[in-house]
Amino acid sequence: MYQVKDKEKIFIYTGPDGSGRKTLAKMVATAFDMETVLSYTTRPPRHYETNGEDYHFVTEETFQKMHQQQEFLESVDIDGYRYGIREQDIVGAFKDHKLVYLTLNPEGADKLKQMYGKNVVRIFIYADRETVIKRQQERQDDEVEIRRHMSHYDEIMAHKPNCEHAFENYDLPQVSYQISELIESYLDRDFIVSEY
Structure with missing residues (x-):
């Protein structure tokens, strides 16, 4: 298994579907030199998703083959x-x-x-049930999909205490700023403060 070096950090955004995890993750990444690692999935892309940008969309057969070759860390x-x-x-x-x-x-x-232990920082992003449903409707997920997501809502929310940090996503710019500050606190940068 890969040994994560001391200064290397893996930030994992988790939380209910429709909480804005991906949007926040992308916003925050632009402030830092941050690279994303995409999951492989057998589910079809939603109308607003792009292969190679949101997920690697693969067939069941391809996934199975990769699984057999033990390519996945977790599935x-x-x-x-x-x-x-x-x-x-x-x-x-x-x-x-x-x-x-x-x-x-x-x-x-x-x-x-x-x-990966201490090199992994889990950031739980959430919003209340009504907000999550509204966001999924706004991005035009179909009703079946929304019901499927919402059937996991309570179970996923119960996971919040396991994460190192949690943010209620009520205002994207505000919350992305808070997360950026949090990430900053994990980086031991030597800032030189200059007086103007």
Whole structure:
């Protein structure tokens, strides 16, 4: 298994679907030299998702083959779809970056925490049930999909205390600023304060 170096950090965004985890993760990453590692999934892309940008969308057959070749660090089944993270993608991201981020379900977040210990920081992003439903409707998820997500809402919310940090996403710019400050606190940078 890859040995994460001291200054290398893996930030994992988790929380209910529709909480804005991905949007926040992308916003925060722009303030830092942060590389994302995408999951592989067998589920079809939603109308606003792009292959290679949101996920690696693969067939069941491809996923199975990768699984047999033990390419995945962790893989989970959710509602009949499979998701997996490849270790070589994490290793690749660390080649040019000290900071890596992923958006994972709680199970995946915990598995990576067990593997990489203190180098993994789990950030739980949430919003109340009504807000989450409204956001999913705004991005035009179909009703079946929304019901499927909401059936996991309480179970995912119960995971909040396991994470190192939690943010209620009520205002994107505000919360992305708070998360940026948090990430800053993990970086032991030597700032030179200059007087103007």
